Amino acid sequence: MKDWWQRNFPQGRQNLIITDANGYPVQIAYGEKGTGKPLILLHGLGSWSYNWRHCINPLSKYFRVICFDAKGYGFSEKSLSRREENGHQVIELERIIKALCDEPPVIVAESLGALVSLALAAKSPHLIGRLVVMNAPIFAETLPHWAMGILAQTPLEVIQTIDYLRLAYVFAPIVREVMAIERRKVLFDPSILTEEDVYWITYPFIEIPGTLVKVAEELQIAVKEIENLQAKKPNMLTEIQNNLSAIECQTLILWGDKDSWFPASHGEKLHQHLPNSRFKILDNCYHDASTGAFELVNTEIIKFLQDTNFC
Structure with a gap:
């Protein structure tokens, strides 16, 4: 099967070295x-650049579209010897923007990526020209899926052993089937997920050691955040919520009307907290908007950027 990066980007997969939040050099795939003006597509938890496969070509007619895999995801380097601290994604996103963009870009971000971009927009407003967030877990009170709960409760040493033994590779057909079933559950029309889609979505988990460990670690960080939120202890979720009013850039909030992970009421609440925001419900859309409602997503992004004089 032809390499996805080579097929979709003129220069194929490129690599960028940044200093991560722990102070170590790390290789980022993009x-x-x-x-034209830069537009960065930022994926969510457990995903990689492939999730934006339906958005790259349409948006590249207007912008310099940049897709990157966050540290530990997809084809980017996995720092397995070091435990992550909450908030590292925000620091690393800032450094990637500074390395790749000579002007404030548009950030289009989904799910966890949207949460990270909101945190950066409040912390460093000068770095973002426009912001588009989709189905952000900004008001999450629990992990939205049973499999996430299992990974979050499993000691990382056990996950590392599974990874070391390459069990995902050994049982690749089962892994693909299970992930296909779960991915189709977050799509209004499950039939749009092709066998090729399943192959590439699962590729990092099956072929690139460290991916499962990274996802489990991020989920354990998320669980701790939610526990601190509920116990009214210091936590990043509360900090981001409290800083929403400081976000200055024009923002478009897109939300699936049938998102069972984070309901559309969360999007409306986010809109009320962002002074320069617009809110659009995506009809017949579950959580995976970049796949399940890509035509509407692309249309709304372009319209928003034209309306706000960014095209």
Whole structure:
């Protein structure tokens, strides 16, 4: 099967070295297509750049579209010898923007990526020209899926052993089937997920050691955040919520009307807290908006950026 990066980006997969939040050099995989103002596509938890497969070409007609895999995800380097601290994604996103963009980009972000981008927009407003967030877990009170709960409760040493033994590779057909079933549950029309989609979505988990460990670690960080939120202890979720009013850039909030993970009422609440925001419900859309409602997503992004004079 032809390499996805080579097929979608003129220069294929490129690599960028940044200093991560722990102060170590780390290699970030990315691709870019188009010319003009920069537009960064930021994926969610457990995903990688492939999740934006339906958005790259349409948006690249107007922008220099940049897709990157966050540290530990997809084809980016996994720092397995070091435990992550909450908030590392925000620091690393800031450094990636500074390395790849010579002007404030548009950030289009989904799920956990949307939460990270909101945190950065409040912390460093000068770095973002426009912001588009989709189905953000900004008001989450629990992990939205049973499998996430299992990974979050499993000691990392056990996950590392599974990874070391390459069990995902050994049982690749089962892994693909299970992940296909779960991915189709977050799509209004499950039939749009092709066998090729399943192959690439599961590729990092099956072929690239460290991916499962990274996802489990992020989920354990998320659980701790939610526990601190409920116990009214210091936590990043509360900090981001309290800083929403400081976000200055024009923001578009897109939300699936049938998102069972984070309901559309969360999107409306986010809109009320952001002074320069617009809120759009995506009809017949579950949590995976970049796949399940990509045509509407692309249309709304372009319209928003034209309306706000960013095209």
